[in-house]
Amino acid sequence: MAHAQNQFENFHSEILLGYDESSVLRDRRETLLNDLKNNISKDAPKYDTFNQGSYALYTGITPIAGDPDMDIGVIFECAPEDYPDPLTLKKYVRDALTRHNRTVKIRRPCVTVTYFKDGEATHHIDLAVYSVNGNGQTQLARCRETDAKEDRVWEPSEARELTSKITDQFKDNDRKQFRRVVRALKRWRDNKIGHKNVPSIGLTVAAYHWFTPTYDSVDGKHIDLIAMRNLINQMLARWGFSRLTVKLPVAPDCDLFERMTDTQMKDFKERLETLRNALNEAESQPDTHEACKILQKQFGDDFPVPEKASTTKKTSSGVSVSGRSA
Amino acid sequence: MTSEQKQFTDSIACALAELGATQINFRLSNSQPVWQFELSDGDYVWPLELCPAGWDFCRLPSVNWLTSLPVWGWPHISGSGDVCVSDREGLDYDPSDITGVLSWLLAEVKRLLREIHGMSNCERLSLFADELEGYLKNLGARFAQLDEQFAANQSVYAEVHNQKLGLKTVPVLRRVNAGSTALVNCQQVRIGLLDVSINQLPPLRSELNANWWLHFLSCLDESQHVIATSPKHRGLVLRVANNYGHALLTLYWGNRGNKKPWGATVYILQRQDRDYLIRRTGGTVLDRHVLVAGVGAIGSRVAEHLVLAGVSKLTLVDQDMFTADNLGRHVLGKDAISKKKVESLASFLAERMPGIDIVPEATDIQRLLAKGIPANVDTIVLATGNAPLERAIVRQAYQEHWSMLIVSTSVEAVGLGGHVIAMRPGTAGCLDCLYIDPETQQPIPSMRTALIKPGQVVTRQLTGCGAFTPYTAIDATRTALIAAEHVINQMLGYSRWVGDTTQANNANISPSDTYWALRSQRISTFLSSSDFTHPECPCCSV
Numbered sequence A: 001m002a003h004a005q006n007q008f009e010n011f012h013s014e015i016l017l018g019y020d021e022s023s024v025l026r027d028r029r030e031t032l033l034n035d036l037k038n039n040i041s042k043d044a045p046k047y048d049t050f051n052q053g054s055y056a057l058y059t060g061i062t063p064i065a066g067d068p069d070m071d072i073g074v075i076f077e078c079a080p081e082d083y084p085d086p087l088t089l090k091k092y093v094r095d096a097l098t099r100h101n102r103t104v105k106i107r108r109p110c111v112t113v114t115y116f117k118d119g120e121a122t123h124h125i126d127l128a129v130y131s132v133n134g135n136g137q138t139q140l141a142r143c144r145e146t147d148a149k150e151d152r153v154w155e156p157s158e159a160r161e162l163t164s165k166i167t168d169q170f171k172d173n174d175r176k177q178f179r180r181v182v183r184a185l186k187r188w189r190d191n192k193i194g195h196k197n198v199p200s201i202g203l204t205v206a207a208y209h210w211f212t213p214t215y216d217s218v219d220g221k222h223i224d225l226i227a228m229r230n231l232i233n234q235m236l237a238r239w240g241f242s243r244l245t246v247k248l249p250v251a252p253d254c255d256l257f258e259r260m261t262d263t264q265m266k267d268f269k270e271r272l273e274t275l276r277n278a279l280n281e282a283e284s285q286p287d288t289h290e291a292c293k294i295l296q297k298q299f300g301d302d303f304p305v306p307e308k309a310s311t312t313k314k315t316s317s318g319v320s321v322s323g324r325s326a
Numbered sequence B: 001m002t003s004e005q006k007q008f009t010d011s012i013a014c015a016l017a018e019l020g021a022t023q024i025n026f027r028l029s030n031s032q033p034v035w036q037f038e039l040s041d042g043d044y045v046w047p048l049e050l051c052p053a054g055w056d057f058c059r060l061p062s063v064n065w066l067t068s069l070p071v072w073g074w075p076h077i078s079g080s081g082d083v084c085v086s087d088r089e090g091l092d093y094d095p096s097d098i099t100g101v102l103s104w105l106l107a108e109v110k111r112l113l114r115e116i117h118g119m120s121n122c123e124r125l126s127l128f129a130d131e132l133e134g135y136l137k138n139l140g141a142r143f144a145q146l147d148e149q150f151a152a153n154q155s156v157y158a159e160v161h162n163q164k165l166g167l168k169t170v171p172v173l174r175r176v177n178a179g180s181t182a183l184v185n186c187q188q189v190r191i192g193l194l195d196v197s198i199n200q201l202p203p204l205r206s207e208l209n210a211n212w213w214l215h216f217l218s219c220l221d222e223s224q225h226v227i228a229t230s231p232k233h234r235g236l237v238l239r240v241a242n243n244y245g246h247a248l249l250t251l252y253w254g255n256r257g258n259k260k261p262w263g264a265t266v267y268i269l270q271r272q273d274r275d276y277l278i279r280r281t282g283g284t285v286l287d288r289h290v291l292v293a294g295v296g297a298i299g300s301r302v303a304e305h306l307v308l309a310g311v312s313k314l315t316l317v318d319q320d321m322f323t324a325d326n327l328g329r330h331v332l333g334k335d336a337i338s339k340k341k342v343e344s345l346a347s348f349l350a351e352r353m354p355g356i357d358i359v360p361e362a363t364d365i366q367r368l369l370a371k372g373i374p375a376n377v378d379t380i381v382l383a384t385g386n387a388p389l390e391r392a393i394v395r396q397a398y399q400e401h402w403s404m405l406i407v408s409t410s411v412e413a414v415g416l417g418g419h420v421i422a423m424r425p426g427t428a429g430c431l432d433c434l435y436i437d438p439e440t441q442q443p444i445p446s447m448r449t450a451l452i453k454p455g456q457v458v459t460r461q462l463t464g465c466g467a468f469t470p471y472t473a474i475d476a477t478r479t480a481l482i483a484a485e486h487v488i489n490q491m492l493g494y495s496r497w498v499g500d501t502t503q504a505n506n507a508n509i510s511p512s513d514t515y516w517a518l519r520s521q522r523i524s525t526f527l528s529s530s531d532f533t534h535p536e537c538p539c540c541s542v
């Protein structure tokens, strides 16, 4: 019976990309926000910025190829009524950020800054633009320049509330396990399905709803393999009419997988079943080495496979200070 | 009277009238309120007296039956007529509810008096015999110790102390024994042992005179008469048969010479034998022989609680001397300093429970085991504080198929918790199971369920020499109680407890994942043997 907990933890440290840990991410954000501050039109209202998405949720992972993306929220101190055309604010942001070596494009949900190196797009930063209505609810500017005026709208979107809901769902070690499992699942998705086809936030919110912290009953240490297997079983059990619906727990309460096609859904489900079976098979291995070979096929080369020798050779365990007495 | 007292007496008078009492008569007796009244109950009219204990009902008031005194031979009624409606233990009520409490009390009194009145003389006396000791206690009879049980036809002795009262010396009976003197400054005298029935006893007082004696002798048959009047005897233990066995009392007359008229003092024999004391706790004597290896802070408390729980025999094994450093968390006190722990503990525990069999072995546990396990040991408690040693003993036990329960117990530093692992050779789930990493199957140097993160220094120094592990007497006792429960119930499995982190925080010691999982109740503090068995344990899986 192998749980490969050490390997799960090592895998996690390998793929983990936290805003706090990454000076590259911090520097980029800093540069961008400085540009915004220095160049934004005098006509723009005051604003505040915050991290959103995987960095705020502590579920960021290094992409398999290329540079990581980032999400930033920009909240203007104004009400939707002050800017009936939300495009005005998005233009302020775009105009402040436009430089050589990056392109800035207004897309419907955000302003996207794409960075280039040798003519190739390497990564992008999305800035979501918000106002706050009379009830204190944040409203997202949804509009492009090509949209007709009536399609440029403010839409309720509680990004900060989502962040605190998800981060507060579990505490201490439970929270650490939650983040490890979500990150591992995202890396599996990148590896097996592709980054774009199953949205990360959908996986994270699925875990928010259905993840249960899982421990060894004797020593209380985490077992990520079982926790992930249980989460996948929970997801598969909810695969209603050929689709899995994962509802956002805050406004706009949408289904986070609604854009996936039926074909993508079917593929997602089959691959999840394969992953679940692989986790079961790995668990039943008497040897961690064999278990990890099975897991590596699912999670990719960053999942470590220990030497067979290290799991069978007797190693000296030495003396420890137990602090126990009688 | 204060206004509160006035209010109290008014509400009682009111309640009495409401409850049907007549001829209500209030007076103060020794500044205490007393009501006399009559209460009719069908054909009977009971003259009663209500005596609150003070000016409230926080203690249940007593009710006396105003009949010709002293009352003798009526169950639940003392010599002074106090009707005992309950043993007054474990009662609960609202003391401000005067009418409610009185209504219950008077109903109980009526029920009891009517019930006893309806009995035959014989039934009444039989029930009374069960309460004879309590009756004498209420009369103010003295107590003497009895910590042995009498065998048939045994000679019985009294240990008598001559107490100086001014110029006079008064003999006081201290202890009754079967020949073994135990007390200092006491004279040992022979007394008789006489079985009598309650019917043969004239009404007893705390002091008896020649008239009583003559009356008593006239009730005895010939063989009883011989014992009672034997010139060898300075007194008489009366064994009065009842439903619990017998009531025990002693008449002590001492050496009166021929001139003085007969007179005797009545003593209630206060039983201190183990069987009686254990039964008083609701337990039963356990015919067990438990070996406790290591009598430090935990082991000594385990031994203490096993003794109180009725275990019949203990072997205590520890080669250490007791030192002043031990005082902070050991059951022993200053008297034990510079003595062998096992010897001091054996005497201490013998005091705690008369009649217990305790064998102190001031030696190393392995040396003792090498000579062979003492006979009939059915449980071994390992409280040595030495995990490798305990694992070695457990491995030996499994290899050699010992049959006893083995309980290994330890306490963690800085109040984080404690462990009790109870195992039996032949059943999987042992101490060694906890020293294997379930992931790698590799042996690990420390118990995998330790409550302190590995690699931290926990021992401390206060004087520059003599490192110690910081934990409190409470931590040790808590652990010991759990261990004792496993022994008493012969319960297999792994129990642990966790405390809070106050001390650990102060000492900058980090608890382990296991601690946090236990503390947040994510995992159970009790694991059955199979729950923690490692399938490839080199000790118990073979």
Ligand SMILES: [Zn+2]
Residues within 6 Å of the ligand: B428, B429, B430, B431, B432, B433, B434, B533, B534, B537, B538, B539, B540, B541
């Ligand atoms: Zn074992």
